[in-house]
Amino acid sequence: MESLLRFDNRFVAELPADPESGPRVRQVHGALYSHVLPTPVAAPRLLAYSAEVAAELGLDEATIASPLFAQVFAGNALLPGMDPWAANYGGHQFGSWAGQLGDGRAISLGEAITPGGERRELQLKGAGPTPYSRHADGRAVLRSSIREFLCSEAMHHLGVPTTRALCLVATGEGVVRDMFYDGHPREEPGAIVCRVAPSFIRFGSFELPASRSDHALLARLVDFTIARDFPQLTGSPGQRRAAWFTEVGERTARLVAEWMRVGFVHGVMNTDNLSILGLTIDYGPYGWIDAFDPDWTPNTTDAASGRYRFGHQPQVARWNLLRLAGALLPLFGDGEALRDGLRRHDEAAHAAARHTVAAKLGLAECRDGDPELMADLCALLHAAELDMTLFFRALADIDPVSPRWAAFDAACYDGGKRDAAAGALAAWFRRYAARLAGDPLPVAERRARMRRANPLYVLRNYLAQQAIERAEQGDDCGIHELLELLHRPYEEQPGRERFARRRPDWARERPGCSQLSCSS
Numbered sequence: 001m002e003s004l005l006r007f008d009n010r011f012v013a014e015l016p017a018d019p020e021s022g023p024r025v026r027q028v029h030g031a032l033y034s035h036v037l038p039t040p041v042a043a044p045r046l047l048a049y050s051a052e053v054a055a056e057l058g059l060d061e062a063t064i065a066s067p068l069f070a071q072v073f074a075g076n077a078l079l080p081g082m083d084p085w086a087a088n089y090g091g092h093q094f095g096s097w098a099g100q101l102g103d104g105r106a107i108s109l110g111e112a113i114t115p116g117g118e119r120r121e122l123q124l125k126g127a128g129p130t131p132y133s134r135h136a137d138g139r140a141v142l143r144s145s146i147r148e149f150l151c152s153e154a155m156h157h158l159g160v161p162t163t164r165a166l167c168l169v170a171t172g173e174g175v176v177r178d179m180f181y182d183g184h185p186r187e188e189p190g191a192i193v194c195r196v197a198p199s200f201i202r203f204g205s206f207e208l209p210a211s212r213s214d215h216a217l218l219a220r221l222v223d224f225t226i227a228r229d230f231p232q233l234t235g236s237p238g239q240r241r242a243a244w245f246t247e248v249g250e251r252t253a254r255l256v257a258e259w260m261r262v263g264f265v266h267g268v269m270n271t272d273n274l275s276i277l278g279l280t281i282d283y284g285p286y287g288w289i290d291a292f293d294p295d296w297t298p299n300t301t302d303a304a305s306g307r308y309r310f311g312h313q314p315q316v317a318r319w320n321l322l323r324l325a326g327a328l329l330p331l332f333g334d335g336e337a338l339r340d341g342l343r344r345h346d347e348a349a350h351a352a353a354r355h356t357v358a359a360k361l362g363l364a365e366c367r368d369g370d371p372e373l374m375a376d377l378c379a380l381l382h383a384a385e386l387d388m389t390l391f392f393r394a395l396a397d398i399d400p401v402s403p404r405w406a407a408f409d410a411a412c413y414d415g416g417k418r419d420a421a422a423g424a425l426a427a428w429f430r431r432y433a434a435r436l437a438g439d440p441l442p443v444a445e446r447r448a449r450m451r452r453a454n455p456l457y458v459l460r461n462y463l464a465q466q467a468i469e470r471a472e473q474g475d476d477c478g479i480h481e482l483l484e485l486l487h488r489p490y491e492e493q494p495g496r497e498r499f500a501r502r503r504p505d506w507a508r509e510r511p512g513c514s515q516l517s518c519s520s
């Protein structure tokens with residue numbers, strides 16, 4: 001393995017470091033990271049890995065099976081060229097400025113250069129205390145690590161931009177968590193995920209130096225980010241900064257449109273959890289829409305305000321982008337380039353939402369009136385309590401002129417509500433049939449388009465929870481089954497129909513299956 005991974009750690013080579021290393025908790029000024037080593041764990045055991053991420057990194061099966069692999073990705077050993085650090089950043093949490101946050105339990109090992117010449121930062125989540133751990137332990141529990149490992153891989157195969165995961169390692173150590181925040185902490189098994197992305201720089205990475213009026217540090221980070229992560233941008237330094245902000249805004253808009261397409265609710269869209277690359281990052285109390293509900297959030301911490309509810313995600317992304325613009329303003333003169341970037345974000349969000357409408361409904365293009373057709377359908381799905389994933393999947397097979405209602409039985413959570421909405425649904429199908437009659441796509445192409453936009457298998461909250469409960473009993477097979485299933489989310493997989501079923505009644509209010517706390 002030593003010879004297989006090559007590192008080129010530009011973040012630490014080119015940006016200012018905290019002069020103190022080690023995990024003593026502190027405020028770190030004038031620096032973008034601190035050197036800190038992972039804290040070794042008792043008994044590393046590899047639970048799962050992503051074969052594609054391993055292959056991309058040039059790691060073969062023998063390497064992965066070697067004891068050294070589990071040691072390295074548990075934080076017990078370093079490979080030559082690794083130079084661990086924790087990044088320093090701030091963020092707005094639930095609408096308020098939270099000051100310095102930083103990697104409290106993530107430790108980056110290095111920037112690997114793949115055999116294909118791509119840069120991939122390898123980051124352990126749950127590797128022990130850092131200067132940014134505040135009062136917490138720097139560790140992660142098995143349940144949240146399984147959720148991050150599986151969901152980031154699932155998102156990739158859904159075609160949604162995301163950080164990825166190389167592997168999931170059990171630490172052999174207990175971690176104490178008060179899962180319900182009700183004064184009953186218990187010990188749970190600990191684990192570490194190795195996350196992989198070209199960059200883990202966040203909106204909050206720029207907000208922290210800006211909040212301290214450290215404009216020199218802010219400028220260094222901006223220009224570093226552009227040079228390392230956006231090398232395709234050209235022009236004068238000012239032009240590059242302007243084009244960069246626009247690109248961040250456009251990527252963020254497209255990212256959130258993809259979440260809306262597949263029914264993903266991030267759950268904690270704080271500015272420290274928004275990637276500068278427009279990737280889904282920091283999988284915590286996320287969830288998947290079962291019965292369609294724009295007001296649903298999986299995050300119990302956010303249940304009252306619903307700030308990060310499903311239907312609100314595009315607005316939150318824009319709010320976060322405004323915070324980023326505010327942080328960057330000292331570098332942007334009169335700010336006109338930032339205003340222009342925000343306009344371009346809005347256009348990209350609008351275009352992406354229209355694209356989603358056309359793809360999900362199987363239209364050649366989105367015409368005037370189509371967004372309204374979709375909005376009316378969504379209101380009906382909500383009123384009738386129909387499963388988002390199963391409804392859109394069934395829609396591809398339906399004859400819109402005389403829909404067979406039984407096709408939607410699998411999507412139905414409440415027969416009474418469905419029956420109450422039946423007349424309105426029939427009226428909607430008449431509009432849809434008329435719209436399709438005027439659409440140039442041949443039926444087979446329409447159906448194919450819809451099956452590419454409407455997944456059959458998503459990481460339903462209860463499915464993840466079942467795999468977690470098995471793993472907590474020592475049986476990792478549930479993790480492997482889901483990992484394999486979610487490779488091909490748009491394809492019917494004979495024998496795996498049970499993974500496509502709607503949320504069972506027992507899972508409706510069960511912790512982990514519908515509601516999650518931030519405790520992880």
Ligand code: AMP
Nearest residue numbers: 101102103104105133136137138139282
């Ligand atoms: P999150 O909501 O997961 O994005 O975390 C917000 C902040 O809390 C980040 O600075 C994290 O690094 C930090 N944090 C969360 N959990 C822990 C933990 N167990 N130990 C140390 N820091 C943590």
Ligand code: MG
Nearest residue numbers: 272273281282
């Ligand atoms: Mg975070």
